[in-house]
Amino acid sequence: MKLTKMALLGFGTVGQSVVKGLRGDSFPSLQLTHILNRNIARKRETEAAGYAGPEVVWTEDIADVLDSDVDVVVELIGGSDPAATWIEHALRSGKSVVTANKQLIAYRGPELARLAAAHGVQLLHGAAVAGGVPVIPGMQQGLGGDQVVRVSGILNGTCNYILSRMETGDRYADVLKDAQALGYAEADPTADVGGFDARAKLCILARVAMQAELDPEQVATQSIAEVDAVDFAYARELGSTIRQVSKAQLLEQGMYARVAPMLVPLNSPLAWSHGTQNMVVSTGRMGGDVVFSGHGAGGDATAVAVLSDLLAVAQGSRAVHLAAEPKSVTGDSVAPHYLRFIVNDKPGIVSAISGALAAAGANIDSLLQRKGYPKQRLAFVVTTEPCLNSVIARAVDSTATLDCMIARPLALEMLVVDDKDEPTA
Amino acid sequence: MKLTKMALLGFGTVGQSVVKGLRGDSFPSLQLTHILNRNIARKRETEAAGYAGPEVVWTEDIADVLDSDVDVVVELIGGSDPAATWIEHALRSGKSVVTANKQLIAYRGPELARLAAAHGVQLLHGAAVAGGVPVIPGMQQGLGGDQVVRVSGILNGTCNYILSRMETGDRYADVLKDAQALGYAEADPTADVGGFDARAKLCILARVAMQAELDPEQVATQSIAEVDAVDFAYARELGSTIRQVSKAQLLEQGMYARVAPMLVPLNSPLAWSHGTQNMVVSTGRMGGDVVFSGHGAGGDATAVAVLSDLLAVAQGSRAVHLAAEPKSVTGDSVAPHYLRFIVNDKPGIVSAISGALAAAGANIDSLLQRKGYPKQRLAFVVTTEPCLNSVIARAVDSTATLDCMIARPLALEMLVVDDKDEPTA
Numbered sequence: 001m002k003l004t005k006m007a008l009l010g011f012g013t014v015g016q017s018v019v020k021g022l023r024g025d026s027f028p029s030l031q032l033t034h035i036l037n038r039n040i041a042r043k044r045e046t047e048a049a050g051y052a053g054p055e056v057v058w059t060e061d062i063a064d065v066l067d068s069d070v071d072v073v074v075e076l077i078g079g080s081d082p083a084a085t086w087i088e089h090a091l092r093s094g095k096s097v098v099t100a101n102k103q104l105i106a107y108r109g110p111e112l113a114r115l116a117a118a119h120g121v122q123l124l125h126g127a128a129v130a131g132g133v134p135v136i137p138g139m140q141q142g143l144g145g146d147q148v149v150r151v152s153g154i155l156n157g158t159c160n161y162i163l164s165r166m167e168t169g170d171r172y173a174d175v176l177k178d179a180q181a182l183g184y185a186e187a188d189p190t191a192d193v194g195g196f197d198a199r200a201k202l203c204i205l206a207r208v209a210m211q212a213e214l215d216p217e218q219v220a221t222q223s224i225a226e227v228d229a230v231d232f233a234y235a236r237e238l239g240s241t242i243r244q245v246s247k248a249q250l251l252e253q254g255m256y257a258r259v260a261p262m263l264v265p266l267n268s269p270l271a272w273s274h275g276t277q278n279m280v281v282s283t284g285r286m287g288g289d290v291v292f293s294g295h296g297a298g299g300d301a302t303a304v305a306v307l308s309d310l311l312a313v314a315q316g317s318r319a320v321h322l323a324a325e326p327k328s329v330t331g332d333s334v335a336p337h338y339l340r341f342i343v344n345d346k347p348g349i350v351s352a353i354s355g356a357l358a359a360a361g362a363n364i365d366s367l368l369q370r371k372g373y374p375k376q377r378l379a380f381v382v383t384t385e386p387c388l389n390s391v392i393a394r395a396v397d398s399t400a401t402l403d404c405m406i407a408r409p410l411a412l413e414m415l416v417v418d419d420k421d422e423p424t425a
Numbered sequence: 426m427k428l429t430k431m432a433l434l435g436f437g438t439v440g441q442s443v444v445k446g447l448r449g450d451s452f453p454s455l456q457l458t459h460i461l462n463r464n465i466a467r468k469r470e471t472e473a474a475g476y477a478g479p480e481v482v483w484t485e486d487i488a489d490v491l492d493s494d495v496d497v498v499v500e501l502i503g504g505s506d507p508a509a510t511w512i513e514h515a516l517r518s519g520k521s522v523v524t525a526n527k528q529l530i531a532y533r534g535p536e537l538a539r540l541a542a543a544h545g546v547q548l549l550h551g552a553a554v555a556g557g558v559p560v561i562p563g564m565q566q567g568l569g570g571d572q573v574v575r576v577s578g579i580l581n582g583t584c585n586y587i588l589s590r591m592e593t594g595d596r597y598a599d600v601l602k603d604a605q606a607l608g609y610a611e612a613d614p615t616a617d618v619g620g621f622d623a624r625a626k627l628c629i630l631a632r633v634a635m636q637a638e639l640d641p642e643q644v645a646t647q648s649i650a651e652v653d654a655v656d657f658a659y660a661r662e663l664g665s666t667i668r669q670v671s672k673a674q675l676l677e678q679g680m681y682a683r684v685a686p687m688l689v690p691l692n693s694p695l696a697w698s699h700g701t702q703n704m705v706v707s708t709g710r711m712g713g714d715v716v717f718s719g720h721g722a723g724g725d726a727t728a729v730a731v732l733s734d735l736l737a738v739a740q741g742s743r744a745v746h747l748a749a750e751p752k753s754v755t756g757d758s759v760a761p762h763y764l765r766f767i768v769n770d771k772p773g774i775v776s777a778i779s780g781a782l783a784a785a786g787a788n789i790d791s792l793l794q795r796k797g798y799p800k801q802r803l804a805f806v807v808t809t810e811p812c813l814n815s816v817i818a819r820a821v822d823s824t825a826t827l828d829c830m831i832a833r834p835l836a837l838e839m840l841v842v843d844d845k846d847e848p849t850a
Contacts, residue, residue: 021570021711126567132712134567141566141744142551142559145446145732269718272697286446287557287720287729293694294715304712307570308745317743319566320736 004314007034007065009086010076014100014127014306016048017299018074021307023051029314032056034065062086066093072313074306075099084108091115091123098309100127100302106200106216109207110324122318124309129201130155130278132301133294137308139208139282140319146284148209150249152415155201155259157276157297158185158192159224159244163261164274167232167241172225184276184297195221195244195259202246202259209282210248212255212327220331222260226410230379231340237368238338238383238414240265243273245415254328258389263338263414269293270415336365337392338412339382343404345375352402353382360395362387377406389413429739432459432490434511435501439525439552441473442728443499448476452732454739457481459490487511491518497738499731500524509533516540516548523734525552525727531625531641534632535749547743549734554626555580555703557726558719562733564634564707565744571709573634575674577840580626580684582701582722583610583617584649584669588686589699592657592666597650609701609722620646620669620684627671627684634707635673637680637752645756647685651835655804656765662793663763663808663839665690668698670840679753683814688763688839694718695840761790761839762817764807766824767832770800774829778807781827785820787812802831814838 008015015035022032034057037043044058057064062082065073066089073090077083078101087097087104091112099105105112105125116123126136130153139148154160161184165175176193179185191197199221203214224244235242240263248257264271269291273279278296283289295301312319339357343349354364362384369380384392392411400408433440440460447457459482462468469483482489487507490498491514498515502508503526512522512529516537524530530537530550541548551561555578564573579585586609590600601618604610616622624646628639649669660667665688673682689695694716698704703721708714720726737744764782768774779789787809794805809817817836825833 017711026572132571132709133715134563137566138559138563138717141562141737141742142733143729144736145734146557146729147451269697272694284557284729286442286725288726290558290717290719292563292715292717295713300711301713304568304571304709308567309570311569311745312566315743315745317566317745318741319744320733320740320742322736 003031004029004072005031005033005070006072006074006310007036007070008032008074008076009036011035011037011043012076013299014302015076016046017303018306019048019051021303027311030310033070034059034068036060036062036065066090070095072096072098072310075101080104087112088115091119091121094119094121096122096313098124098306098313100306102128102200102204106203109204110213122313124312126309127302127305129204130280131296131298132304133278133292133296135280135292136208137319138292143209143282143284143290144320144322146287148282148284150283151205151209151280152245152247152270153205153280154243154270154273154278155198155246156192156244157278160273161276163224163242163244166229169229171229172227193225194223198244198246198259202248202257205280206248206255206257207324210250211322211324213324214255214257214327214329218329219257219259224261227261231410233370234340234368234381235263238263241271243270245270249333254330256333257329258331261412263412265415265417268415268417332388332390334386334388336386336414336416337384338414339384340379340410341399341405342377342379342407344406345378346404349404353399356398356402357395360398361391362395383414428456429454429497430456430458430495431497431499431735432461432495433457433499433501434461436460436462436468437501438724439727439731440501441471442724443731444473444476446728446732452736455735458495459484459493461485461487461490491515495520497521497523497735500526505529512537513540516544516546519544519546521547521738523549523731523738525731527553527625527629531628534629535638547738549737551734552727552730554629555705556721556723557729558703558717558721560705560717561633562744563717568634568707568709568715569745569747571712573707573709575708576630576634576705577670577672577695578630578705579668579695579698579703580623580671581617581669582703585698586701588649588667588669591654594654596654597652618650619648623669623671623684627673627682630705631673631680631682632749635675636747636749638749639680639682639752639754643754644682644684649686652686656835658795659765659793659806660688663688666696668695670695674758679755681758682754683756686837688837690840690842693840693842757813757815759811759813761811761841762809763837763839764809765804765835766830767802767804768829769831770803771829777827778824781823782820785823786816787820808839
């Protein structure tokens, strides 16, 4: 058997899990030869270092890796620099690359893939989306025969942890603190709660599933920090819950793509996911909905994706590749919306709000008012008939300026579950 | 671009969907050259025949295909003969084969795969399990890095349709009749309801996910026909529903594998599936649970798997391959059980039954008796502490002979949901 020599860049949580996974004779075709990290002395004291074997070269100098005869470089340091430079060097020197770097693949994936192809090596990034859930390989190898028209996902475990805790009555600020203590959320949680992490993953999925190259900067995001406990109470009355949903859908021209907290009906698969789980629902013209779910983060789950990609490189296996093309992006699509207002209750308020909505072009579908909120800080909800997100944005702007309004109104897109797709046999 | 020429054996539901999927320029690398079927004149009148193109050779003679220069033969006729002979001929003459034939792949897959390898061609069978759900390619390409220790699935859409209708109060006989009228069930439904269809798929999954070659004949089955409306009522009291579950699990020695109606807790993903949906839950040592679900049957969904495999052949792509080894099978594992008795109620019955259970070695965990059943035909339920299925089989045999017993007791394995697996980051 030909041995595939591999170098690990980054010996953090995922890197250590990869080395643990390699121990014993599980992967006789893979040989770990280098581990690179800053402050390597400290890393050598970890438990996982004990599994690395005595022949491994521990180094802080990338030249040791790039000048060696390793066949594959596993990039687990994240960020854009020096990761991008190192990956380019590796590919140019004829080494395949396995990476979990979602931002890099989202922004520069097509260009790096061309570089890999030009040098006859592979660039695999199964770990960049949904960690241990084999959605990228599953789509490449198993859905290439369909025309996927929509991908919706729960792509950020931190947000899912926060929102599924809020679903049971906890407050955003408290849950965020817990998530930070548990290591699920960073000290600065913006990348997660603001939707930027999920946005990168959505762009990668759009490329793999729908052959659409999206510019991540063009994908609209909405933070989950605006969602309040009261919204879960109203969502429940609407037979729904709230999740950070990443959604991309083919339009007649271009593509709708957006990452935002959305109302998810309880009978949607997206409502099944709880805790830090990830889920992707892909909708194909022929095959209908396909659901992938599992643990999207964590060292061990992510290591499964890395090790599976390493096996693919070692075996010289190649996934089906469909050429992608750049596609323009809009955050605007037609959907029903949920609008939550917090007002100082006075006569004429419903009239003022409904007038402002009508002026913006949004038709009210239902008006909900739960008991138990004080008149000076009354929370009530309007759902609209399907209309463009941009119409709703205008409606929010105009109602926000009403005298009675105590907080800026919150608008959430409402997902609609399409239940017609029973197969015919 | 090199054209891959393909022949279709079988122009039924799936074959027609494949041809529909090929229309237009969706797959410029694939060229359909032959369609074989009995009574070809009748087939040429179907709507799908119109998409086949004028250059296609319609034939009833397999020699036309085998003697041609087609690169891939798509076998969609099912059954063991002549499918097996034709597949062997195709492989020997250097043609790749794409098949949806689950029985053939379950019984003879390893041998046919060796034949394909010996002739440098591919044998792909993504459509043999769960139709349009890319569980086989997803596992091959995306879970090779894990050690999968268990696979549980809803692998037969007919049974899932019947049981999820019964869940809402319908009777088995009525639902079966509807399923037959809708084309979900055959006139003789034994292969589906008896578990033989699912058993073949389970053996294929065990091979792909756990590298275990199982003899399908050694896998125990239990028919869903024994399940009654009363069992759903009791299941609900136990926070569960009933599904035909196909389960294979690595033991210290050999493997547990079984297809049977089982009690599924409502918080298990397996309880999410409804209608004719299929679902597979794979449990890995590193990555935990991964769920795949979607439409497992129907022409269009199955055609997605066939077309995806065809693309893989056309691109010369190859999935990761892990060598499988024969494994011995037992239907015996330790689990809690549900036992339903229908008795003519007289004093001393509980004592007699509990005595018989104790003598067999089964410990009672709970005893449930819903109101509203007549004393002469009283249905009540015992759940047991975890014990071997064989212990329960003995308990059923001995209680079946008690005077009070009006029907043979029904025993169902109870699935336990492992909720500990929150990832650590």
